[in-house]
Amino acid sequence: MRFFQPLQQFGFGRILAETRTHFPLSPGLISIEKPESINGYSAYFDFPLIPDFSSKDLVDLKLVWNISDSKKERTLFESHQLSLQPYYPSYAPEQISKKDYEKYLENFLSLPNLEKQIFVLPLNHYESNKIDKILESDCSLIILNDLKKLFTNQRKLAERMTKLRNKLSPDIGLYLPGSVSPAFYSFLSYIGIDFFDNSFAYKISENGIFLTEDGVFPIDNHPPCFCSHCSSTPKNIFGHNEQVLKNAVARVDFALNNGTLRTMVEQDVHRNITFAATLRHLDKIYGELFRKRTPLVSSAQVRCVGEESLFRPVVSEFRERIKERFRPYSDSRIVLLLPCSAKKPYSQSRTHLMFRNAMKKAGSSIFSLLSELIVTSPLSVVPRELENIYPARFYDIPVAGNWSENEIKITSNLLLDVLSHYHKDSIIINHLHGHGYEDIVEKVRKNTTLNVIDTSNKAPTTSHESLKELSNVLATTQEEFLSNQFTKVNSNTKKLRAISDFQFGPGTGQILFPSKVKLKGKYPRSPQIFRDGQHIATMHASTGFLSIFPAYVEDISNISLNKLQFGANYVSGSNVYAPGCLNADERILPEDEIFVVHENQVIATARALVSGLDMNKMTSGKVAEVKKKLKVNK
């Protein structure tokens, strides 16, 4: 069993806990003491370690988890003490020869299980096929002793790390020893580092440097600080500097817990031009690897900072799902394109209330024909039915109306994709206004066979003139379709079907909500959903997503994308553990509502802790928390 267990996943960033106690340990700062005899620093365990690797001087190395003694006692109980670990000392030659590495590997693998927990991986062996052997063991912590060599080439650093992290199971912690500026912590955590240490504080304190959250200052001229280390006489500079590191780790931890790490990274990378370029590169080349590990079920505000936000994993995932999973209601014949609003959900904004009024003036029968698409950046296209789900209800952008080339291209492409699923007689009503929108509609017009009518090209969308034009055009357009036979579907049913398709896969909405549904309870309380008098699901007000009772999941279990194949016919306890998992759908994201299936029967619903991709990699620890179990007659 591995020492760590991921409690939360956000891209390659994770909260790791001790497996048995679930006490959170990462992101963490490891304390080191400065051994006088060694040039530089060395990491310590607080119990003796034997460097098994070579005949180098046997020094007592200690590594102290930075947690309070009372908690440590609970966390590191005897059977789990990382004692007698092989440790590749940091003072060993940086370039380890192939022969030495193999010898080390051999030694490591021949250790008894309990001791096989910490492995040192030199940079030039990241892609070695020998690592597979390590992954089969209980190895829990990998020390990347010389990763820092890539710090001058952030792009290469990000690439190597992404590849390595993708290969490793998420319950393996990565420790980057040595002097690392806290300005890098958020980015390094985002690409998968779990532990840093306090050696940076030693290094700069020795050089007379005073660290603050946003810079370094000479010891005799720095901004005032009122921490206990600065208030004492004499000032404890090391204590102060170390405190800044602890705060920086705590800041990353907070962002991971709140699902806002990406926003933090986007803000932090602007302090460093190379990092900003690296992030864009990562999104472009490895975006999918991050996307498949980033939760979509969330209620964290998506603060879009700049162009980076366009390729933010959660934003790409939204666009991808609109493309792959959103299918317009079959009777839709009039597609209305509307601009977004700062207030979310859009329908509660002043502008959208005005649009709604204009629609009503065209007559109430318009609504069975109408499909509303909100055109916006960076999400591109938000169907009205999905305006309440994450991230549609939770994003904000500093300046609306300024569209970059990329935004125009991405948005018009997605819009064309969505439009291709409407009936061939459908008519598009373009109620958008302004430069970027003009370019988008122009591209659409050129590439669609559907007829496009403008209602707001001369005046702003909320002007009296434009609104009147909208009502008139809707009224005349609807006449064209009045001879058709349409089934009346209430807007709740349409909405629930769209959410279900988006969440569980295309076609599931039609099966779960074939006819009229009833919702009880209003925002901010979570509405309960009833079908034929049966309580079948809950719509969570905080995220906009659904929870379905296991008995009703049965109906969609063969087409759903959120399945976890389980080896037994019941789940004991309140967690699903990795050894029982036969296979997880790789489209499962952390935090997703998933269905635990045994031989085609849904035995429970659960909340995923890690992505499906990573569930398949884990060999121990829990992968999901059970929400509801199917009642079985024994």
Ligand SMILES: [Zn+2]
């Ligand atoms: Zn201070």
